[in-house]
Amino acid sequence: MDERAHSRAGGDRKLMASRSARRASAFVEKSIHSLLETADYAARAERRAESRGLLQRLDPRSKLVGILLLIFAVVFSRALWPIALVFAAAVALALGSGIRLRAVAVSIWIPALLFTGAIALPSVFVVEHGGRSAAFLVSRSLTCATLSALLVFSTPWPALLKALRALRVPAIAVAMLGMTYRYLFSILDIARDMMESRRSRTVGALSGAEQRRIAAASAGVLLSRSVQLSREVHLAMLSRGYRGEAFTLEERRMRPRDWTSLALFAGFAALVTGFGR
Amino acid sequence: MHIPDGYLSPSTCAAMYGVSTPFWYGALQRMKRTLHTQTTPLLAVFSALSFIVMMFNLPLPGGTTGHAVGVSIAAIVLGPAGAILSISMALVIQALLFGDGGITAIGANCFNMAIAGALVAYAAYRLIAGRAALTSRRRVIAAGVAGYLAINVSALLAAIEFGIQPMLFHDAAGAPLYAPYPLHIAIPAMMIGHLTIAGVAEMVLTAGVLAYLQKADPGLLEGTAPGAAPSGAESIDPGWRRTRPLWITLGVLLALTPVGIVAAGSAWGEWSPADFSNAASRRQIARASGSVAPPVAAPSGLRRLADFWTSPMPRYSAPFLRSPAFGYLLSAMAGTGVIILSCVLFSWMSGRTRARAATGS
Amino acid sequence: MSATAAVFELQQVRYRYQELTALDGIDLRIEQGSRNVLLGANGSGKSTLLRILDALYFPSSGSVRFHGRELTPKLFESDENAFDFRRRVGLVFQSPDVQLFNPTVFDEIAFGPLQLRWEREQILSRVNTVLDRFEIAHLRDRPPHRLSGGEKKRVAIASVLVLDPEVLLLDEPTAALDPRSESQIINLLASLGDGRRTVVIATHDLNLAVDIGDRCVLLERGRVAAEGDPREIVRDTELLGRVNLIHEHLHRHASGLVHSHPHRHPHEH
Ligand SMILES: Nc1ncnc2c1ncn2[C@@H]1O[C@H](COP(=O)(O)OP(=O)(O)OP(=O)(O)O)[C@@H](O)[C@H]1O
Numbered sequence: 079m080d081e082r083a084h085s086r087a088g089g090d091r092k093l094m095a096s097r098s099a100r101r102a103s104a105f106v107e108k109s110i111h112s113l114l115e116t117a118d119y120a121a122r123a124e125r126r127a128e129s130r131g132l133l134q135r136l137d138p139r140s141k142l143v144g145i146l147l148l149i150f151a152v153v154f155s156r157a158l159w160p161i162a163l164v165f166a167a168a169v170a171l172a173l174g175s176g177i178r179l180r181a182v183a184v185s186i187w188i189p190a191l192l193f194t195g196a197i198a199l200p201s202v203f204v205v206e207h208g209g210r211s212a213a214f215l216v217s218r219s220l221t222c223a224t225l226s227a228l229l230v231f232s233t234p235w236p237a238l239l240k241a242l243r244a245l246r247v248p249a250i251a252v253a254m255l256g257m258t259y260r261y262l263f264s265i266l267d268i269a270r271d272m273m274e275s276r277r278s279r280t281v282g283a284l285s286g287a288e289q290r291r292i293a294a295a296s297a298g299v300l301l302s303r304s305v306q307l308s309r310e311v312h313l314a315m316l317s318r319g320y321r322g323e324a325f326t327l328e329e330r331r332m333r334p335r336d337w338t339s340l341a342l343f344a345g346f347a348a349l350v351t352g353f354g355r
Numbered sequence: 356m357h358i359p360d361g362y363l364s365p366s367t368c369a370a371m372y373g374v375s376t377p378f379w380y381g382a383l384q385r386m387k388r389t390l391h392t393q394t395t396p397l398l399a400v401f402s403a404l405s406f407i408v409m410m411f412n413l414p415l416p417g418g419t420t421g422h423a424v425g426v427s428i429a430a431i432v433l434g435p436a437g438a439i440l441s442i443s444m445a446l447v448i449q450a451l452l453f454g455d456g457g458i459t460a461i462g463a464n465c466f467n468m469a470i471a472g473a474l475v476a477y478a479a480y481r482l483i484a485g486r487a488a489l490t491s492r493r494r495v496i497a498a499g500v501a502g503y504l505a506i507n508v509s510a511l512l513a514a515i516e517f518g519i520q521p522m523l524f525h526d527a528a529g530a531p532l533y534a535p536y537p538l539h540i541a542i543p544a545m546m547i548g549h550l551t552i553a554g555v556a557e558m559v560l561t562a563g564v565l566a567y568l569q570k571a572d573p574g575l576l577e578g579t580a581p582g583a584a585p586s587g588a589e590s591i592d593p594g595w596r597r598t599r600p601l602w603i604t605l606g607v608l609l610a611l612t613p614v615g616i617v618a619a620g621s622a623w624g625e626w627s628p629a630d631f632s633n634a635a636s637r638r639q640i641a642r643a644s645g646s647v648a649p650p651v652a653a654p655s656g657l658r659r660l661a662d663f664w665t666s667p668m669p670r671y672s673a674p675f676l677r678s679p680a681f682g683y684l685l686s687a688m689a690g691t692g693v694i695i696l697s698c699v700l701f702s703w704m705s706g707r708t709r710a711r712a713a714t715g716s
Numbered sequence: 717m718s719a720t721a722a723v724f725e726l727q728q729v730r731y732r733y734q735e736l737t738a739l740d741g742i743d744l745r746i747e748q749g750s751r752n753v754l755l756g757a758n759g760s761g762k763s764t765l766l767r768i769l770d771a772l773y774f775p776s777s778g779s780v781r782f783h784g785r786e787l788t789p790k791l792f793e794s795d796e797n798a799f800d801f802r803r804r805v806g807l808v809f810q811s812p813d814v815q816l817f818n819p820t821v822f823d824e825i826a827f828g829p830l831q832l833r834w835e836r837e838q839i840l841s842r843v844n845t846v847l848d849r850f851e852i853a854h855l856r857d858r859p860p861h862r863l864s865g866g867e868k869k870r871v872a873i874a875s876v877l878v879l880d881p882e883v884l885l886l887d888e889p890t891a892a893l894d895p896r897s898e899s900q901i902i903n904l905l906a907s908l909g910d911g912r913r914t915v916v917i918a919t920h921d922l923n924l925a926v927d928i929g930d931r932c933v934l935l936e937r938g939r940v941a942a943e944g945d946p947r948e949i950v951r952d953t954e955l956l957g958r959v960n961l962i963h964e965h966l967h968r969h970a971s972g973l974v975h976s977h978p979h980r981h982p983h984e985h
C-alpha cells in the first residue's frame with residue numbers, strides 16, 4: 079500500500095490528476111484492497127493460532143462447544159451484569175492465551191462498537207427505555223464477537239471446521255467447508271492477479287459504465303475459471319478413490335483436560351444463564 | 356445484511372435454524388441426485404467464489420459503490436439447490452472464521468440471503484427469461500431483475516426479524532432485549548439502503564456476469580434454461596448498451612417506492628472505506644486531521660457498517676475534529692442515525708396526518 | 717509376445733473434447749516396471765493421454781486394457797473394481813491447485829486411504845511413514861496455500877504414493893519449479909524406479925526424459941510421432957524441431973551476419 083502511496087503523485091498540483099486516476103480504477107483499487115485485507119486477516123489469525131497459550135492447548139471440540147455455550151448464555155441473558163461477567167472472562171482468556179488485547183481491540187472491539195453503536199445510538203432517543211436497550215445490544219454483540227474471536231485466534235481453521243463434526247454437522251458438509259476454505263485462497267489469488275494486471279493496463283479515466291463492465295467481466299472470468307477448476311478437482315478426487323462419500327479421520331479421544339475444560343465452560347455458562355434469568 | 360450475534364432472540368435464532376434445515380437437506384439430496392460425485396467440488400469451489408465476489412466493490416450509477424451477495428448468479432448457474440448450499444457455506448465461513456455475521460444468527464442469515472434469495476432469484480429469472488435464447492437480451496434483464504428482487508426480499512426478511520424483536524422480547528422494565536426498533540422503523544431503515552444500493556449492486560453483478568457468460572461461456576447458462584430457443588437468430592450487440600432497459604426497469608421500481616425520492620436527493624459520500632488505502636485521499640485526510648496519519652487499513656467495522664445499512668456518509672468531517680478515528684466514528688454514526696431518525700420522523704408525521712384526518716372528519 | 721507383461725495396452729485410442737480431437741489413434745504398450753516419458757509440445761495431448769490411462773476419461777473410440785482387462789465406464793460402476801484400480805494406479809496432476817484439494821497436508825495424504833476405507837490405525841501409521849519419508853512431517857498441519865512450489869510438489873507426490881500404487885502417472889512434475897526444487901524432485905523420482913513400479917511421466921523437458929526415462933514416446937498433435945530410447949530421440953534435432961520441442965533462434969553475430977540454428981533449452985520455461 080505504502081509503496082504505491084509514494085509512487086503516486088507527490089505534490090498538490092498532481093493531486094487533481096491522481097484523484098481522477100483513482101476514480102478511473104476505483105473498482106480495481108477497492109477490490110484489491112478488500113482482497114489483500116482478507117488475505118492479511120487470514121494470515122494473522124493463522125499465525126496466532128499456532129502460538130502456545132491456554133486456549134491453543136485445548137482440543138478444538140471442547141473449545142468450540144464451550145465457547146458456543148458461552149455465546150448462548152450471553153444471548154439468553156435478560157440482565158446486563160452477567161453479560162459483563164462473560165466479557166471479563168473472555169478478556170482474561172485472551173490474556174491467558176497470549177492474544178494481545180490491542181489486536182482484539184483493532185480487529186473486533188472498535189469495529190463492533192462502531193457498527194452496533196451506530197445502530198443502537200438512535201434508539202436512546204426514539205425507543206422507550208432506549209438507553210438500556212442500546213446497552214443490551216452493544217454489550218451482547220461485543221461480547222459474542224470477542225468470544226468468537228477467541229475461537230478463531232486460538233484454533234487453526236481447518237481444525238475448527240473439523241470440530242463441527244462434534245456438533246453432529248454431517249461429514250459431507252464438513253468436507254465441503256474444508257474445501258471451501260482451501261479454495262478461498264486459490265480464487266483470491268486468481269482474483270488479485272486479475273485485478274493487478276487490469277490495473278497495469280488501465281490508463282486514463284473510465285466511465286462508470288465502463289467500470290461496471292470491467293467489474294462484471296472480472297466476476298464472470300472468475301466464475302468460468304472456478305467451474306473449470308471444480309471439474310479438474312473432481313477428476314483429481316476420483317483419481318484417488320473418491321466415490322461421493324466423505325470421510326473424516328476420527329479425531330483422537332478427548333483427553334481428561336479437554337473434558338475438564340469443557341465442564342468448566344459448561345458450568346460457567348450455566349451459572350451465567352442462571353444469573354441472567 | 357449479515358446479522359450479528361445479539362440482535363435476534365434465542366428463540367428467533369432457533370426458529371431460523373429450524374426453518375433452514377429442511378431446505379439445506381432437500382437441496383443437498385437434490386444436488387447429490389443430479390451431480391453425484393461432482394457435488395462436493397462444485398459447491399465448495401463455488402462457495403469460495405461467492406465469498407470472494409462478495410468482497411468486490413461494485414461501482415454503481417451515481418458514483419457510489421456497493422457489495423453484492425452473488426446469490427442470484429449462483430441460482431442462475433447452479434440452480435436454486437446449488438445456490439442455497441454454496442451461499443450458505445460462504446456465510447458459515449464468514450461467520451465462523453471472519454466474524455462477519457453472528458454464529459447464532461447463521462440460520463437467519465442463511466435463510467434470508469441464501470435460501471429466500473436463491474428461490475426468489477431463480478423464480479424471477481425463469482419467469483422473465485421464459486424460453487428466450489441463451490444469448491438473448493431478455494435473459495440479461497431477467498437476471499438483473501432477479502438480483503434486485505432477491506436482495507430486497509432478503510433485506511425485508513431481515514428487517515421483519517429485527518422488527519418483531521421489540522414486540523416479543525423485553526425485560527421486566529419494558530426495555531427491548533434485542534434489536535430495539537419496531538417494524539415501522541426497521542423496515543424502512545433496512546430497505547432504503549437495499550432498494551437504492553445493495554439491490555442495485557446485486558443487479559449490476561447478476562446482469563453483468565450473465566451478459567459476460569453469454570459471450571464467453573454460454574454452456575454455463577444451459578442448466579437453468581430448459582427449452583431455450585436456439586440462438587443465432589438474435590445478434591448480440593456488444594457492450595453495456597443493451598442493458599439499458601434494465602436501468603429503465605430499475606428507475607420505474609425506484610420511482611414506485613417513496614424512498615426513491617430520499618435516495619435521489621442525497622449526496623453520496625466521498626469517504627468510502629477503501630479510500631483509506633488510497634494515496635491521495637490518505638494525504639488529504641492526514642492534512643485535514645492535523646497530519647495524524649490515518650490507519651492504512653480501514654477499520655473493518657466501517658466497511659461492514661457501510662454494507663449493512665449501506666448508509667450515505669457525510670461528505671466532510673467537521674474541521675474541529677482532530678482525531679481521524681473519531682471523525683470516522685461520528686460520520687458513520689451520523690449516517691445511520693440520519694436514516695433511522697428520518698424514518699421515525701416520517702412515520703411520526705404520517706401518523707399525525709392520519710390522526711388529523713381522523714379527527715377532522 | 718514379449719518377455720515382460722504389459723500393464724497398459726492401447727489400441728487406436730481416439731479422444732475428443734466436443735469438436736476438438738485431442739488423441740487421434742494412439743497405439744501404445746506400457747510394460748511392467750518400465751519408466752516411460754511422454755514427450756510433446758503444449759497441446760499435443762499428453763495430459764489427455766494420462767487421464768485416459770488413469771481411467772478418468774474413456775476413449776471416444778478404440779480400447780485401453782489394464783492387465784488385459786478393458787477399462788470402461790461400466791467397469792467403474794462397481795466399488796470393488798474402482799477401488800482396486802485406484803489403489804494400483806496413481807496420477808499426480810500438473811497443477812497443485814487441482815491436486816491438493818484438502819485443507820491441510822495431513823488431510824491431503826490421508827485422503828486416498830480414507831476413501832479406500834482403510835482402518836484408522838493403518839491410515840495413521842502409513843501417513844506418518846510417508847510424511848517422514850518425503851521429509852514433509854513439519855508441514856503436516858499447513859494449508860496448501862502456505863507451501864512453496866517445491867513443497868507442494870512433494871506433498872502432491874506423497875499424497876499419491878501413500879497408496880503405494882504399482883503404476884505412477886506424473887503430469888509435468890518439474891514444471892514451474894526453481895532449479896534446486898527441480899533437482900530434488902528428479903532425485904525423488906529417480907529413487908522411485910526400483911524396477912517394480914511402472915512410471916509414466918508427461919513432460920516437455922528433454923533433460924528429464926534422459927535422466928529418468930528408459931523409454932520415450934513422442935507425441936505430436938494427438939499421434940505418436942516416435943518411440944524408443946530417450947537418448948536417441950533427444951539427439952534427433954530434426955524430429956524435435958518438427959514437433960516444436962526445440963526451436964530455431966535468430967542470432968546476430970559481431971560481424972553483422974544473421975543466421976539461425978536449432979537451439980535446445982536446457983530448462984523448461
Ligand atoms: N477440458 C478441455 N476441453 C476442451 N479442450 C481441451 C480440454 N483439455 C484439453 N483440451 C485440448 O486438447 C488438446 C490436448 O490437450 P492436453 O492438455 O492433453 O495437452 P498437453 O500435451 O498436456 O499440453 P500442455 O503441455 O500444455 O499441458 C489441446 O488442444 C487442448 O486445447
Ligand SMILES: [Mg+2]
Pocket residue numbers: 762763764810887
Ligand atoms: Mg498437460
